[in-house]
Amino acid sequence: MLEPLIYDLSRPGRQGVTLPACDVPPTPLPDGLARTTLDLPEVDQLTVVRHFTRLSQLNMGIDTTMYPLGSCTMKYNPRVNETAARLPGLAAAHPLQDPETVQGSLALMFALQEWLADIGGFAGVSLQPAAGAQGELTGVLMMRAYHLDRGDTKRTKMLIPNSAHGTNPATANMAGLEVVEIPSDPRGNVDLEALKTLCDDTVVGLMITNPNTLGLFEEHVEEVVAAVHACGGLVYGDGANMNAIVGKVRPGDLGFDVLHYNLHKTFSTPHGGGGPGSGPVGVSARLTDFLPGPLVARVQDQGETQPPHFSLVTPPKSIGRMKAFWGNFGVLVRAYAYIRANGPDGLRGNSEYAVLNANYLRAKLEDVYKLPYDRVCKHEFVVEGVWADAPGVHALDIAKRLVDYGFHAPTNYFPLIVHEALMIEPTETETRETLDRFVHALRTIAEEAHTQPQLLKDAPHTAPLSRLDEIAAAKQLVLCCRPVALSA
Ligand SMILES: *Cc1c(COP(=O)(O)O)cnc(C)c1O
Secondary structure, three states, X not given: OOOOOOOOOOOOOOOOOOOOOOOOOOOOOOOOOOOOOOOOOOOOHHHHHHHHHHHHHOOOOOOOOOOOEOXXXXXXXXXXXXXXXXXXXXXXXXXXXXHHHOHHHHHHHHHHHHHHHHHHOOOEEEOOOOOHHHHHHHHHHHHHHHHHHOOOOOOOEEEEEOOOOOHHHXXXXXXXXXXXXXXXXXXXXXXXXHHHHHOOOOEEEEEEEOOOOOOOOOOOHHHHHHHHHHOOOEEEEEEOOHHHOOOOOOHHHHOOOEEEEOOOOOOOOOOOOOOOOOOOEEEOHHHHHHXXXXXXXXXXXXXXXXXXXXXXXXXXXXOOOOOOOOOOHHHHHHHHHHHHHHHHHHXXXXXXXXXXXXXXXXXXXXXXXXXXXXXOOOOOEEEEOOOOOOOXXXXXXXXXXXXXXXXXXXXXXXXXXXXXXXXXXXXXXXXXXXXXXXXHHHHHHHHHHHHOHHHHHOOOOOOOOOOOOHHHHHHOOOOOOOOOOOOO
């Protein structure tokens, strides 16, 4: 059933709240500032509560169903993180407060910097970037600054594998660099020979995702890093897939010079509604001077008996600020709580379960869905959502039909190098029973694709609206249910 607009529930004179009588003399607004009409719905409180509760139930979210959106790591986020982020001493601190009055918040940020550096194998971390993509821009600006600082001015190219997330080339482009695409080999790795021929003294560096967006661990990662370093380039790691390797492999130990972490993916913050996120960057020793500031530093020599004391510092050759104030602090609190609650063994265990769950699904589906790169995966894997003997059915139809079975769709049509891609990431937080239900749904859909394809073409059947004109929805966006007449 279609939920009516709240305006359609409006009845003249209905009121949701009763305000106390005014106990001060009313003062009219100056002429010209007061609205003469205000077109708001007039509804009672219960109608409002029911309306929004019903709307909330139309959403597919991690609290209602498995959300196997590959690359995005849509895992369950323990509620204790929310409690921590809402503690008044943390949530109510003002960003302009004197650092002396927010030592606890700085201690939390300092610990998080240290832990992320340790987890990634890096010499320094900045918590400034507001998301993964902004972490990328931060990293690439630091790489550029590093070369320019050494007087090495002819480096203008960024090498990017063709399996990369779209934000990688977008970032390089925003930093004023030329993007050079590197092909993948038949096993889904970077084509090492192609890479070697492209490495020269005009290369700023390489942006690589490991495990990559096929969910595959780069088999020649050390040779890839060595080839880039040999021509004087730096290696950028896209850390969006860290959920597979935390506690197992440290990108810094592989020779990466800079990496962004997606705290809202790997380190537990609800996301998917557009933020806020957080994309801290970790760097090797040669880039620490370029980190965006301010960073939190521990002031030395307070003596054994004094509590540690923290201050804000900006590195000498810093690329400057990337974000107002101290980054998205609430997300930092959640990541801190998540890391402390899990500890090293818990974090490593989460990576292991994420990989186990993905391989379980892969093994249960590989006889009905074609795996273009058929090898043990990390935390996600990619299948082709198309069959030669069911030519009318596409990945999109499978994604829409999953809604009828109560599941959010996997990422589809990405990575671009897989035809009709469906990219599945169960994460560590799903139970065996849920994984089995998901397998059952996907196997049933594969059967339907062959026996009753129209069922898939018309899906979803259970949603209030089925297929929308997605182009019109984006290009002819109507944000008002009716023109609002506001006269001065
Ligand atoms: C999510 C993601 C990004 C971008 O991160 P945002 O936080 O969404 O800006 C970059 N690369 C990969 C592989 C990703 O999955």
